[in-house]
Amino acid sequence: MTSRLPAVGTSIFTRMTALANSVNALNLAQGFPGFEPDPVLAERLAYHASHGKNQYSPAAGVPELRHQLALKYGYHADTEITVTCGASEALFSAIASVVSPGDEVIIIEPAYDLYLPAVQLQGGIPVFVRMKYPDFTIDWQEVQDRITARTRLILLNSPHNPTGKVLTAADISALEQIVLQHPGLFVVSDEVYEHILFDGHQHLSLSQSPVLRERTFICNSFAKTYHITGWKTGYCLAPENLTRELRKIHQYITFCTFTPAQYALADYLESTNSHQVLSEFYSRKRDLFLSTLDTAVFRPLPSEGTFFQNLSYAHLCQRPDTEVSVVLTEKAGVASIPTSVFYSDATDHHILRFCFAKDDETLLAAAQRLNQASRFLG
Numbered sequence: 001m002t003s004r005l006p007a008v009g010t011s012i013f014t015r016m017t018a019l020a021n022s023v024n025a026l027n028l029a030q031g032f033p034g035f036e037p038d039p040v041l042a043e044r045l046a047y048h049a050s051h052g053k054n055q056y057s058p059a060a061g062v063p064e065l066r067h068q069l070a071l072k073y074g075y076h077a078d079t080e081i082t083v084t085c086g087a088s089e090a091l092f093s094a095i096a097s098v099v100s101p102g103d104e105v106i107i108i109e110p111a112y113d114l115y116l117p118a119v120q121l122q123g124g125i126p127v128f129v130r131m132k133y134p135d136f137t138i139d140w141q142e143v144q145d146r147i148t149a150r151t152r153l154i155l156l157n158s159p160h161n162p163t164g165k166v167l168t169a170a171d172i173s174a175l176e177q178i179v180l181q182h183p184g185l186f187v188v189s190d191e192v193y194e195h196i197l198f199d200g201h202q203h204l205s206l207s208q209s210p211v212l213r214e215r216t217f218i219c220n221s222f223a224k225t226y227h228i229t230g231w232k233t234g235y236c237l238a239p240e241n242l243t244r245e246l247r248k249i250h251q252y253i254t255f256c257t258f259t260p261a262q263y264a265l266a267d268y269l270e271s272t273n274s275h276q277v278l279s280e281f282y283s284r285k286r287d288l289f290l291s292t293l294d295t296a297v298f299r300p301l302p303s304e305g306t307f308f309q310n311l312s313y314a315h316l317c318q319r320p321d322t323e324v325s326v327v328l329t330e331k332a333g334v335a336s337i338p339t340s341v342f343y344s345d346a347t348d349h350h351i352l353r354f355c356f357a358k359d360d361e362t363l364l365a366a367a368q369r370l371n372q373a374s375r376f377l378g
């Protein structure tokens with residue numbers, strides 16, 4: 001049988017986690033939190049699972065949750081908000097809503113691994129624009145230059161996985177100019193790390209720009225905000241005409257996501273603002289990891305948001321990052337993700353991505369092990 005995705009194998013996240021488990025290494029590879037959600041939220045889930053909220057929800061999501069999201073984001077609960085099976089499904093459905101075979105889609109690289117296959121499955125043609133190394137800024141002139149009559153969509157992610165970069169006001173206004181010049185162009189904005197920002201950086205949601213809001217699918221998730229990646233509950237915010245198309249696809253991909261979680265999250269959003277402490281929580285973890293790390297051995301790149309810290313070893317050796325990440329896992333006992341996997345052509349800047357959403361003990365032990373690890377890189 002001919003594969004629709006011939007280049008896709010088992011993801012690096014699965015492989016590195018399996019390797020970390022097999023050699024008993026500290027797993028700073030896959031991006032999931034190493035701690036439990038708030039017991040209040042867990043209690044609400046248990047409550048709704050034992051009080052009759054176990055059947056299909058409305059396809060758009062339970063009204064209580066959409067109401068809470070409407071209050072938080074200023075979108076209309078009935079016509080502009082759709083609860084999805086994680087941000088993954090929101091992204092997939094949004095891409096499928098606008099991309100037809102032969103349409104070009106601008107993907108900013110390095111890029112989260114879902115974007116490319118989701119575009120390809122619609123018959124879309126990826127057009128890659130790279131963030132400028134070493135600052136990972138977006139060259140908007142280049143984006144503009146790559147737009148043709150067939151360009152249908154731009155995919156953006158801020159705070160950005162894997163670089164930790166955050167879009168600035170200048171980025172937003174450059175994007176506005178582009179969108180204004182191209183009436184048939186849409187935007188998918190992946191904002192799953194919206195509440196994890198450091199050193200005074202602010203999250204500028206595309207939903208805050210009247211120009212962009214009209215053309216943008218905001219894809220988001222509760223996964224990273226509430227330490228519940230396994231609940232797979234996310235949402236898409238989009239104006240009514242885009243939401244109408246998205247829901248056509250959503251209803252046949254999943255119809256709805258896990259009902260008790262939707263009710264639990266509705267209660268939780270109503271009763272707390274726990275997301276407000278997230279930046280401080282993760283900023284402390286990032287600083288703990290970095291303060292223990294010998295930065296002469298692995299050189300940290302700036303992390304403005306997300307729970308990822310990139311470390312460069314380019315000054316130590318030029319071995320491929322895919323090889324170095326395996327060596328560090330097996331010999332030093334710390335698993336990471338080689339950032340070349342986030343590029344379509346495997347561009348290798350000799351940078352590894354470490355997830356610091358782990359308990360303090362794990363972060364301290366990982367940094368100490370990395371401090372001794374240069375001997376494995378010769």
Ligand SMILES: Cc1ncc(COP(=O)(O)O)c(C=O)c1O
Binds near residue numbers: 085190220
């Ligand atoms: C940038 C980005 N987008 C989307 C997702 C997927 O989110 P969810 O687990 O809610 O599907 C992730 C998860 O790692 C991510 O890092």
